[in-house]
Amino acid sequence: MQHGTAGDVPSVGAFADRADAGRRLAARLHHLGPARPVVLGLPRGGVPVAAEVARVLAAPLDVVLVRKLGVPGRPELAVGAVGEGGVRVVNEEVRRAAHVDAHTLATLESHERDVLDRQAAEAGSRGRRPVPLEGRCVLIVDDGIATGSTAAAACAVVRARGACRVVLAAPVAPSRSLARLSSVADELDAVHVPEGFVAIGQWYRDFSQTTEALVWALLSAGDDGYGRTHGYHQ
Secondary structure: OOOOOOOOOOOOOOOHHHHHHHHHOOOOOOHHHHHOOEEOOOOOHHHHHHHHHHHHHHOOEEEEEEEEEEEOOEEEEEEEEEEHHHEEEEEEHHHHHHHHOOHHHHHHHHHHHHHHHHHHHHHHHHOOOOOOOOOOEEEOOOOOOOOOOHHHHHHHHHOOOOOOOEEEEEOOOOOHHHHHHHHOOOEEEEEEOOOOOOHHHEEOOOOOOHHHHHHHHHHHHHHHHHHHHOOOOO
């Protein structure tokens, strides 16, 4: 397991934007090159970060479909997450603290599963097939980790799809969340690992929303470029 620089509290923002964060994260991940990993970004914000990592590692780029279950009224706070294949993760500590009852949780899950279904259908309509993960090292990348619920769901999804090794990486992740995720990932890495953590956005000078169009453009670039050059193209 690897961690990043502990105890950091940015005053302006440690990263210019997601692309900058991806390049800085990639610099920590060169050791994975011989493992020929598949790089999976968490939509949407994790994809620009993952694209830079995939470019540096000359690896295939794809997405792992997971959806955060945001606390009503505080959507940035995850009470859990759901993923493709029926994966479901609930953070009981957050659920109790936010007073999210079973009915509310079920409603959140139903809504987010509908979104997952639409995303999968959109990928199918564009002719995209998931990169096979059976027996592969899989590197899951997000633009930051907060509670870790979506990251945990992503790890469960790729395990179910046959990954033999799961690496989870992000530009920033609080030490408490990394400790919790150590049971679901074989390796963890982050550029910054703060003790005092408020929000992922505080670490970026530009944390504007990632558009769906950008996600598809980055995935298409990965199909046509770095993954194919090293024999990864499916």
